[in-house]
Structure formats: structure tokens, C-alpha cells
Amino acid sequence: MKLLKSIPFILILLVIVTVVFSFTPVKQIAVNKWHGIASYYHPKFNGRKTSTGEIFSNSKLTAANNFLKLGTLVKVTNVKNQKSIIVKINDRMNKNNQRLIDLSQAAAAKLGLIHQGLGEVEMEVLSLEDQLIVQR
Numbered sequence: 480m481k482l483l484k485s486i487p488f489i490l491i492l493l494v495i496v497t498v499v500f501s502f503t504p505v506k507q508i509a510v511n512k513w514h515g516i517a518s519y520y521h522p523k524f525n526g527r528k529t530s531t532g533e534i535f536s537n538s539k540l541t542a543a544n545n546f547l548k549l550g551t552l553v554k555v556t557n558v559k560n561q562k563s564i565i566v567k568i569n570d571r572m573n574k575n576n577q578r579l580i581d582l583s584q585a586a587a588a589k590l591g592l593i594h595q596g597l598g599e600v601e602m603e604v605l606s607l608e609d610q611l612i613v614q615r
Contacts, residue, residue, distance in 0.1 A: 511604040515579025519587035529570035543570035
């Protein structure tokens with residue numbers, strides 16, 4: 480019975496969180512570093528071509544972004560828990576999407592974002608030297 484009474488509260492809380500995250504702007508905080516909201520790909524995109532022509536897989540550490548060069552490696556850090564990963568930008572998001580980055584499910588899981596769906600992150604472009612090291 481208590482669960483039934485708390486359902487409206489939970490729904491209201493989810494709406495508030497969604498609205499707050501939907502209107503959080505992408506903010507550049509350094510030359511190659513941004514702050515914003517990350518989401519992750521729906522499973523329906525598995526097997527489709529990305530903007531680079533690669534076949535998308537939710538099991539790889541890849542992501543979509545609307546302003547970085549395709550092929551760029553970036554470090555993404557979950558602001559809440561400080562977990563970080565390196566992903567390759569291989570796709571673009573919908574032009575109307577206000578989020579900073581759209582991660583594969585594997586990347587979102589490593590950052591601890593799967594259960595909440597969205598999360599506040601920092602994204603930093605790796606230096607050319609670091610990109611060469613990671614690609615080896």
C-alpha cells in the first residue's frame with residue numbers, strides 16, 4: 480500500500496530530473512574540456528551505421544557528439560562518482576539534441592549511468608600524444 484502512495488511522488492521526481500537535465504546547457508570549461516549531460520544509445524541502434532560508416536555496437540566504447548571531429552578520443556568523467564573512461568567519437572546526435580555526448584551502453588555502464596539514464600559529465604579531448612598511445 481505504501482508503494483502505491485509513493486508512485487505519484489516518484490513520477491513527479493522523474494519529471495523534475497528529466498526537465499533539469501534537458502535544459503542543462505553544454506558549457507566549455509577549458510580549451511578542450513566541456514561540462515554537460517550524457518545519455519546513452521537505445522539498443523535499437525545496434526547494427527546500424529554510424530556517421531563514420533562503422534557498424535554501431537553498444538558493447539564498444541564509442542560515443543556521439545555534435546561538434547568534435549569524428550575519430551576524436553575523449554575522456555568522459557561522471558561528475559557524481561568520478562569514474563572515467565576513454566571513448567571514440569564515431570557518430571553524430573540529432574541536431575536538436577542539447578546533450579553533450581551520447582554514449583554506448585558499455586561506456587555508460589562503466590561510468591555508472593545505466594540506472595539513471597542521464598548523468599552530468601565532463602568531457603576532455605585527449606592530446607594528440609595521448610591519442611596515439613591509446614590507439615597502440
